[in-house]
Every structure is written in C-alpha cells, then in structure tokens.
Amino acid sequence: MLVTKTKRALTAAAGIAALFGATSAAAEYGLNLTTGVTPISREAYDLHMLILEVCIGIGVVVFGAMFISIIKHRKSRGVQPSQFHESTTVEILWTIIPFLILVGMAIPATKALVAMEDTSNADLSIKVTGYQWRWGYDYVDNGISFISSLATPKDQIYNKAKKDEHYLLEVDKPLVVPVNKKVRLLITANDVIHAWWVPALGMKKDAIPGYINEMWFKVEKAGTYRGQCAELCGKDHGFMPIVVVAKDEADYEKWVAEQKGEAKADEQAAQRTWSRDELMARGEKVYNSSCAACHQANGEGVPGAFPALKGGAVTTGPVAGHISLVLNGKPGTAMAAFANQLSDVELAAVVTYERNAWGNDTGDMVQPSDVKAAR
Amino acid sequence: MSTATTHDAHHEEHPSGLMRWVTTTNHKDIGTLYLLFSLLMFLVGGAMAMVIRAELFEPGLQFVEPQFFNSMTTMHALIMIFGAVMPAFVCLANWLIPMMIGAPDMALPRMNNWSFWILPFAFAILLSTLFMEGGAPAGGWTMYPPLVMQTGNAFPFLIFSVHLMGISSIMGAINVIVTIVNMRAPGMTMMKMPLFVWTWLITAYLLIATMPVLAGAVTMLLTDRFFDTSFFNAAGGGDPVMFQHIFWFFGHPEVYILILQAFGIVSQIIPTFARKPLFGYSSMVYATASIAFLSFIVWAHHMFTVGMPLTGELFFMYATMLIAVPTGVKVFNWVSTMWRGAMTFETPMLFAIGFVIMFTIGGFSGLMLAMAPVDFQYHDTYFVVAHFHYVLVTGAVFAIMGATYYWLPKWTGHMYNEKLGKLHFWLSTISVNVLFFPQHFLGLAGMPRRIPDYSVQFAGFNEISSIGGFAFGLTQLLFVYIVFKTIKGGEKATDQVWEGAHGLEWTLPSPPPYHSFSTAPEVK
Ligand code: HEM
Ligand SMILES: [Cu+2]
Numbered sequence: 001m002l003v004t005k006t007k008r009a010l011t012a013a014a015g016i017a018a019l020f021g022a023t024s025a026a027a028e029y030g031l032n033l034t035t036g037v038t039p040i041s042r043e044a045y046d047l048h049m050l051i052l053e054v055c056i057g058i059g060v061v062v063f064g065a066m067f068i069s070i071i072k073h074r075k076s077r078g079v080q081p082s083q084f085h086e087s088t089t090v091e092i093l094w095t096i097i098p099f100l101i102l103v104g105m106a107i108p109a110t111k112a113l114v115a116m117e118d119t120s121n122a123d124l125s126i127k128v129t130g131y132q133w134r135w136g137y138d139y140v141d142n143g144i145s146f147i148s149s150l151a152t153p154k155d156q157i158y159n160k161a162k163k164d165e166h167y168l169l170e171v172d173k174p175l176v177v178p179v180n181k182k183v184r185l186l187i188t189a190n191d192v193i194h195a196w197w198v199p200a201l202g203m204k205k206d207a208i209p210g211y212i213n214e215m216w217f218k219v220e221k222a223g224t225y226r227g228q229c230a231e232l233c234g235k236d237h238g239f240m241p242i243v244v245v246a247k248d249e250a251d252y253e254k255w256v257a258e259q260k261g262e263a264k265a266d267e268q269a270a271q272r273t274w275s276r277d278e279l280m281a282r283g284e285k286v287y288n289s290s291c292a293a294c295h296q297a298n299g300e301g302v303p304g305a306f307p308a309l310k311g312g313a314v315t316t317g318p319v320a321g322h323i324s325l326v327l328n329g330k331p332g333t334a335m336a337a338f339a340n341q342l343s344d345v346e347l348a349a350v351v352t353y354e355r356n357a358w359g360n361d362t363g364d365m366v367q368p369s370d371v372k373a374a375r
Numbered sequence: 376m377s378t379a380t381t382h383d384a385h386h387e388e389h390p391s392g393l394m395r396w397v398t399t400t401n402h403k404d405i406g407t408l409y410l411l412f413s414l415l416m417f418l419v420g421g422a423m424a425m426v427i428r429a430e431l432f433e434p435g436l437q438f439v440e441p442q443f444f445n446s447m448t449t450m451h452a453l454i455m456i457f458g459a460v461m462p463a464f465v466c467l468a469n470w471l472i473p474m475m476i477g478a479p480d481m482a483l484p485r486m487n488n489w490s491f492w493i494l495p496f497a498f499a500i501l502l503s504t505l506f507m508e509g510g511a512p513a514g515g516w517t518m519y520p521p522l523v524m525q526t527g528n529a530f531p532f533l534i535f536s537v538h539l540m541g542i543s544s545i546m547g548a549i550n551v552i553v554t555i556v557n558m559r560a561p562g563m564t565m566m567k568m569p570l571f572v573w574t575w576l577i578t579a580y581l582l583i584a585t586m587p588v589l590a591g592a593v594t595m596l597l598t599d600r601f602f603d604t605s606f607f608n609a610a611g612g613g614d615p616v617m618f619q620h621i622f623w624f625f626g627h628p629e630v631y632i633l634i635l636q637a638f639g640i641v642s643q644i645i646p647t648f649a650r651k652p653l654f655g656y657s658s659m660v661y662a663t664a665s666i667a668f669l670s671f672i673v674w675a676h677h678m679f680t681v682g683m684p685l686t687g688e689l690f691f692m693y694a695t696m697l698i699a700v701p702t703g704v705k706v707f708n709w710v711s712t713m714w715r716g717a718m719t720f721e722t723p724m725l726f727a728i729g730f731v732i733m734f735t736i737g738g739f740s741g742l743m744l745a746m747a748p749v750d751f752q753y754h755d756t757y758f759v760v761a762h763f764h765y766v767l768v769t770g771a772v773f774a775i776m777g778a779t780y781y782w783l784p785k786w787t788g789h790m791y792n793e794k795l796g797k798l799h800f801w802l803s804t805i806s807v808n809v810l811f812f813p814q815h816f817l818g819l820a821g822m823p824r825r826i827p828d829y830s831v832q833f834a835g836f837n838e839i840s841s842i843g844g845f846a847f848g849l850t851q852l853l854f855v856y857i858v859f860k861t862i863k864g865g866e867k868a869t870d871q872v873w874e875g876a877h878g879l880e881w882t883l884p885s886p887p888p889y890h891s892f893s894t895a896p897e898v899k
C-alpha cells in the first residue's frame with residue numbers, strides 16, 4: 001500500500017481531475033436528486049434546489065469576504081492590523097437576516113410537509129412488511145400477496161460473473177401499482193427496523209416492528225422505479241432492493257387478474273400430494289432464496305452466528321419440531337418466522353429439502369397438508 | 376523532560392518510568408496520555424475506515440463479508456467518536472485549562488488519573504469483541520434495537536464498554552467544571568476567560584447532562600436482552616422507537632460535544648495569526664450557550680422517517696433550522712476577525728481557515744438536512760455521511776490538529792517542522808475533499824449508507840472517494856511523524872511562541888514547569 005509521495009500527489013490530482021471531469025458526465029454519474037415521477041418528489045426536488053441555492057449564495061458572500069481578507073490583509077503586504085473587535089449593529093444584523101432567510105425557507109417546507117403527510121383519500125392501499133432481507137407486499141383491497149427478494153445471482157456479487165445493468169436493484173417479483181392513482185402504503189416490519197425508499201417516488205418511511213407507518217405516492221408516468229432498504233437491518237441490508245412497476249390502468253387490471261389466477265393454482269397445489277423429487281427441487285429453490293443467506297448453500301452455517309443445518313439437531317430431529325421452528329422462528333435471534341413469508345408448498349418443500357440434503361438423509365417427506373396442520 | 380531535573384526542581388516525589396504514568400496526577404502528564412491514546416485510536420479507527428473504503432472501491436464483494444463490513448462501520452464510528460475525538464479534547468482541556476486560567480493543576484487530580492485510566496480498559500473490551508463468537512457489534516454506532524439484540528457474545532461487552540466511556544467522560548467533565556469555577560487567577564472573570572475555556576465549560580455541562588441518558592438507554596438494552604424486560608420490544612409491549620428518542624436526546628448534544636471546543640480552538644488561533652482581537656467575544660459566548668441549549672430540543676431531526684406526527688416533525692424542523700443562526704454568528708465573527716488584520720499562515724492558521732471553510736460546508740448540508748420534507752430523500756444516504764464527515768473530520772479533527780500544531784511548541788519547548796506541517800495540511804485538505812465531497816453526489820443519486828456493495832451506477836464516485844480515503848489515511852502517518860519528531864527535539868521555542876499570541880499560557884516558559892502557576896498571576 002505504500003506509495004511514494006509524488007505518486008500520492010499524482011493520485012490526488014487524478015482524483016480531483018476525475019471529480020471535475022465527472023461534472024460534465026453528470027447524467028452517467030448521477031450528481032443530483034432526481035425530479036422523480038410523483039408530485040411529492042417534485043416538491044422535494046424544488047425545495048432541495050431552493051435551499052441549495054440559498055446555501056451557495058451565503059457561501060459566496062462569506063467565503064468571498066474571507067478570501068478578499070486572506071489576499072489583502074496579510075502581513076507580508078506590510079499592513080497594520082486594525083484593532084476593532086465589536087459592532088453591535090453588525091452583530092444584530094447578521095442574527096436577524098439569517099433568521100428571516102430561515103423563515104422564508106420554513107414556509108414552503110411546511111407546505112410541502114403537510115402535503116406529504118396527508119395520506120387520506122387513497123385509491124389503493126398496500127401493506128408493506130420488511131423482513132430480514134426481503135419485502136412482503138399485501139394488497140389490502142384485493143388479497144394479492146407476495147414476497148419480493150433480490151434477484152441478482154451470487155456469482156455477480158462475488159465477481160465471478162459480469163454484473164448486469166440493474167445489479168443489486170432487481171427483484172424476483174416487483175411491486176405493481178397503477179399510474180395516476182393515490183397509493184397508500186402501510187409499512188411495518190417483522191423482525192428489525194427497515195426503511196422503504198424509492199428515490200423517484202420522493203419519500204422514505206421506516207418499517208418498524210409493532211408500528212404501522214403510512215406514506216403515499218401517485219406515480220404519473222408508467223415505468224420501472226428502483227430503490228433500496230434505507231435502514232441498517234443486519235448482514236444483507238445492502239441486498240434487499242425495491243422495484244416498483246407502474247402500469248396503465250388496463251395493464252394493471254390484467255396483472256391483477258393474472259395474480260388471482262396464480263393464487264388459485266397455488267391453492268390447488270397445496271391440496272395435492274407432492275412427490276419426493278418435486279419437493280426436493282422446489283425446496284432447493286426456496287432454500288437458496290430464503291435460507292442460504294445465513295445458513296449457507298452448503299448447509300454449514302457460519303460458526304458463532306448462524307447454526308449449521310448439515311447434521312443439525314433440529315434438521316435431523318423430530319419433524320414437528322423442525323416445522324414449528326421454521327414457521328415461528330426463534331425470537332431474539334436472526335431466525336425469522338417464515339409462516340407469513342412462505343406458502344404451505346414452499347414450507348413443505350424446504351423442510352423436506354433440509355432434512356435430506358447435504359447427507360442429512362432422514363428420508364422424511366413433509367407434505368403441504370402437514371404444514372397447514374402445524375400452522 | 377527528564378525525570379531527574381523535575382526531581383531536582385520539586386519537593387515532591389514522582390515515581391519514574393512506567394509507574395510515573397500509571398500513578399500520575401499531573402495535568403500535563405495526563406494530557407499527554409490522552410494525546411497518545413487518542414492518536415492510537417485515531418490510527419485504529421482509521422485502519423477500519425481503510426477496510427471500508429477498500430471494500431467500496433468497486434461494486435461486488437472483494438475483501439470482507441457483509442457482516443464484518445457492518446462491524447467495521449460500527450466500530451469505526453464508536454472508536455473515532457469516543458476514542459479519538461473526545462479524548463483529544465480532554466487532552467487539550469488538561470494541558471490548557473490550568474495554564475489558561477492561571478491555576479497550578481486541575482482541581483481533582485486523582486479523579487483525573489482515573490478518568491484517563493478507565494479508557495484503555497473500555498477500548499480493550501470493545502476491541503476484544505472483534506475476536507468473539509458472533510463477531511464485533513454490527514448494528515451501527517446508534518445501536519438501534521431490535522437489530523442490536525442480534526449481536527452475538529459481544530453484546531454485554533459493548534454495553535459495558537459504553538458504560539466505562541461514559542463514566543470516564545463524566546469524571547473529566549466534573550473536573551473541568553470544578554477547575555474553571557474555583558481555580559481562576561484573581562482578576563480572571565468569567566467574561567475574560569479565553570473562549571476555549573468557555574466552550575469547554577459549556578461542553579462539560581452537556582456531557583454531564585447527556586452521558587447518563589446514554590448509560591440509561593444501553594442499560595435498558597441490557598435488561599431487555601438478559602432480564603426479560605421489554606422496554607424496546609414491541610412484542611412485549613415495548614417500543615423500539617423510544618430507544619431512538621432516548622439515544623438522540625443524548626446523540627444530538629453529543630455531536631456538539633464534539634464540536635464546541637473546536638469552536639473554542641479556532642477562536643484562539645485566528646486572532647493570534649490575524650494579530651487582531653477576536654471579533655464579538657461576548658456574542659461568541661452567547662452563541663455557544665444558545666447552541667448548547669438548542670441542542671437539547673432538536674434530537675428528532677435524526678428520526679424524521681420514523682413516522683412522527685406532523686406537529687412533531689414541524690417542531691423539530693423549526694428548532695433545527697434555528698441552530699443555524701448562532702452557528703452562522705460564529706462563522707461571521709471569525710471572518711470579521713480576519714478582516715483588516717495582518718495575517719500570516721503558519722500551519723495552525725491553515726488548519727483554522729480550513730476549518731472555517733469546510734465546517735461551514737458541513738453546516739450548509741446540515742441546514743439542508745434540517746428541512747424535513749427533503750430529509751425524507753437525504754436520510755440514511757451518503758449525503759448524511761458527507762455531512763457528518765465535513766463537520767467531524769474537517770471540523771473537529773482539523774481543529775484538533777490545528778491545536779496540536781499551535782500548542783505543541785509550548786508543551787514540548789520545540790518548534791515543529793513548518794514545511795512538513797504545511798505539507799501535512801495541504802495533502803490532508805486535498806485528499807479529504809476528494810474523499811468526502813463526492814459522497815454528497817452519491818447520496819443525492821440515491822446510494823444508502825451502511826451498505827457493503829452497491830449498484831453499478833455508483834461506481835465512479837465511490838472509486839474517487841476511496842482514492843481520496845487512502846491518500847488521507849496515508850497522510851496522517853506524516854502527522855504522527857511530525858508530532859513524535861517535535862516531542863523528541865527541534866528548534867527551541869520562545870515563551871510566546873507566536874508573535875500575535877496573547878493569554879496566560881504564553882507567559883509561562885516553553886516547556887512550562889511541572890506545576891503550571893504555583894503562584895497565581897494577576898489578571899488586569
Ligand atoms: C448547522 C448545524 C447543523 C445542522 C442544522 C445539522 C443537522 C443535521 C440533521 C438534520 C441530521 C440528520 C440527517 C439524517 O439522518 O437524515 C444530522 C446528522 C448528523 N450530524 Fe448534523 N447538523 C449540524 C451540525 C452538526 C455538527 C456541528 C456535527 C458534529 C460535529 C454534526 C454531526 C452529525 C452527525 C454525526 C450526524 C449523523 C448521525 C448518524 O445518523 O449517524 N452535525 N445533522
Ligand atoms: Cu435494511
């Protein structure tokens with residue numbers, strides 16, 4: 001790591017050059033807040049620009065005076081120091097003027113805040129639940145409900161494959177909303193505090209266990225908008241993105257109908273008996289998306305933090321205990337309750353998988369109906 | 376300073392060697408211990424920052440796993456705040472307050488010894504968690520439950536070390552207050568005290584008022600975890616947001632605990648090198664006091680997104696914006712002090728000017744963050760990271776470095792190497808801006824803080840920021856070199872050291888005698 005002094009100066013110079021070079025490539029780099037696609041996000045943007053300009057204005061005056069002084073009032077120019085050291089008038093002035101500027105800022109800020117907090121008269125309500133480390137969405141009005149998790153493959157994260165355009169900002173199942181409708185989110189969390197944030201929608205809100213927070217947005221342009229969890233929530237905090245797809249009314253209705261169809265199919269699937277291969281195949285998928293983050297793909301866990309499932313007491317012990325642990329989690333630890341996150345089929349599959357993978361070979365098979373009974 | 380000569384000059388017995396440092400009750404020895412400790416912690420915390428910037432150099436996970444990354448951000452913050460910046464200010468209090476007010480020593484010398492010697496234990500405990508099962512604390516320096524409850528075996532050690540740091544700070548603060556109130560030389564009225572003494576006095580009250588609040592909050596975490604209470608556990612009827620209120624009731628005054636003395640330092644340095652008295656002395660004192668008062672009623676600006684009622688958000692927004700007024704007064708006063716002075720630009724002055732400019736930039740971003748409707752966008756992004764590093768690194772740390780250059784000749788009797796000092800300033804200033812300025816852009820473009828990996832759109836500025844980070848880190852080795860070289864030797868410093876310096880400490884010889892003022896000087 002040791003570089004020579006000249007090299008160090010060069011790197012610093014290169015860094016600064018890059019800094020200024022970057023300004024011209026603002027679009028690529030993203031320098032500023034986005035204007036976004038909602039009334040709120042525009043309001044936030046306008047306020048941001050206003051206060052930024054006020055700060056720059058004050059900065060120019062203050063730093064300007066300082067630089068003039070630094071250039072003109074230096075001993076090397078043979079000046080004699082003046083000895084003045086107070087002036088009540090000036091001091092009162094520069095208390096009052098900033099105060100008035102602040103009042104001027106507070107007025108539009110208050111207006112914006114009142115508008116942002118007004119969640120009344122929503123057209124659609126969606127409950128958002130933060131889990132370690134995925135988001136759950138429940139459409140309050142029509143019963144659609146799903147979990148949305150990171151879709152970026154591990155290989156890209158560990159630099160074994162090329163990163164694609166939306167690296168870390170892509171999910172398996174995005175939140176879909178209609179455009180030009182006031183959507184109200186009811187935000188909560190299941191384990192620790194998270195925060196739901198999509199910059200283009202203009203607001204973030206914490207998802208807190210035991211609380212239901214509200215926020216709203218009205219997307220004005222169909223499109224895909226990406227964001228991330230914005231409150232430290234543990235190991236994979238950087239890996240729980242949010243994707244919102246805003247669709248026109250007709251497309252949105254079509255999507256709702258599809259979802260309802262899928263829900264029906266799932267219900268039927270939960271009623272039939274599954275074969276061992278089916279369970280193992282589905283179980284592996286579920287395991288990798290829901291469990292492997294902590295217990296690792298090879299089932300060996302992380303010593304001291306996350307227990308091994310390979311040869312583990314629970315995974316090779318009684319089936320009922322295993323199902324119950326996965327359903328209810330282990331309070332006070334990072335082990336979540338998956339009862340609300342996974343369906344009966346998924347739970348049955350993943351428990352079957354954990355009991356037979358990595359040489360656990362208990363031979364047990366768990367059916368969706370077993371999970372349903374244990375709930 | 377050889378022990379033999381101090382022996383001759385004094386009637387008291389001082390143990391020599393290691394025991395001298397363990398048993399010392401002398402304000403200068405203790406000040407030196409604090410300085411060295413703080414320097415060590417600055418390097419340890421800095422090494423952690425290097426790990427963070429290395430991992431963030433490009434997208435993808437290269438060097439560390441996410442959990443360890445979170446431990447690094449958590450430990451970096453705790454070590455820098457409680458281990459580097461706060462002890463550095465206590466070092467300055469010890470060295471300077473008795474000399475500035477004309478006292479022989481601090482009022483409570485044994486307690487002084489204790490308040491230092493608790494610290495190495497506190498940080499040994501904290502650092503030992505790196506080797507524990509479950510790893511070091513990784514829930515952020517803010518220790519929000521429920522996440523912090525997922526800490527492994529490190530949990531009780533984290534709490535205990537925070538308790539120890541708090542005890543040490545409170546003892547230091549009591550000592551400062553008792554010394555300033557009781558031991559001023561005749562004629563040294565309150566309104567004649569140097570501003571550094573004033574700012575420390577006010578800070579000491581802030582410490583006594585807030586440290587117990589932190590101790591209470593972490594104790595409640597402890598009982599939640601081990602004794603089945605549910606203060607912060609929603610499932611048991613508790614409230615996780617209550618922790619945040621209590622924490623920030625401590626936390627916001629804490630950020631001023633980290634900056635008020637820096638205001639004091641800069642108010643000492645600028646008049647010296649402008650050869651002109653400080654402009655608006657009394658308004659400086661009142662501004663400091665009003666900042667201290669306001670700092671108790673703005674805490675929830677850290678929590679605009681937790682879902683407070685509208686009126687609550689409005690109150691905390693207005694109160695926070697109000698803090699900009701006294702802060703502005705200070706900046707205007709410093710600029711007016713320079714105005715029509717006869718300035719020279721030795722290293723301490725460079726750091727003071729750097730402080731005024733870059734601290735003000737941090738103040739501007741603070742003002743932006745105060746606007747609740749926009750904070751919904753800024754909160755928990757790199758914009759906040761840029762804000763607090765401008766006020767803490769180019770603010771507090773720059774002031775501490777300026778203070779070191781300013782008073783080191785007095786303490787050691789040797790001048791530091793001016794060329795190297797200036798080089799250190801310029802390298803630091805350039806690299807620190809390459810490091811933190813782009814973080815404003817990252818935050819505005821939407822990069823959350825506390826993440827080990829990021830999407831490709833953020834790659835450019837992160838790379839620049841990391842380069843600045845490595846350069847800044849390396850540059851600080853130069854600072855360590857300069858300080859140790861000056862302690863060892865160098866050109867002899869005069870008693871006044873700086874042409875424009877005024878104040879009691881400059882009337883003492885360089886280095887000053889073991890007991891600063893054995894007979895109180897008369898202040899006119
Ligand atoms: C004009 C004065 C200032 C104002 C108006 C101000 C305002 C704010 C606001 C509103 C936040 C919360 C941002 C967020 O999380 O969304 C914040 C964060 C912070 N500020 Fe300031 N600030 C000021 C000066 C300072 C000073 C002097 C310091 C310390 C020396 C400081 C240190 C911090 C720190 C450490 C944080 C982040 C804490 C964390 O979340 O980890 N600020 N500031
Ligand atoms: Cu998170």
Ligand SMILES: [Cu+2]
Nearest residue numbers: 627630676677
């Ligand atoms: Cu604050």
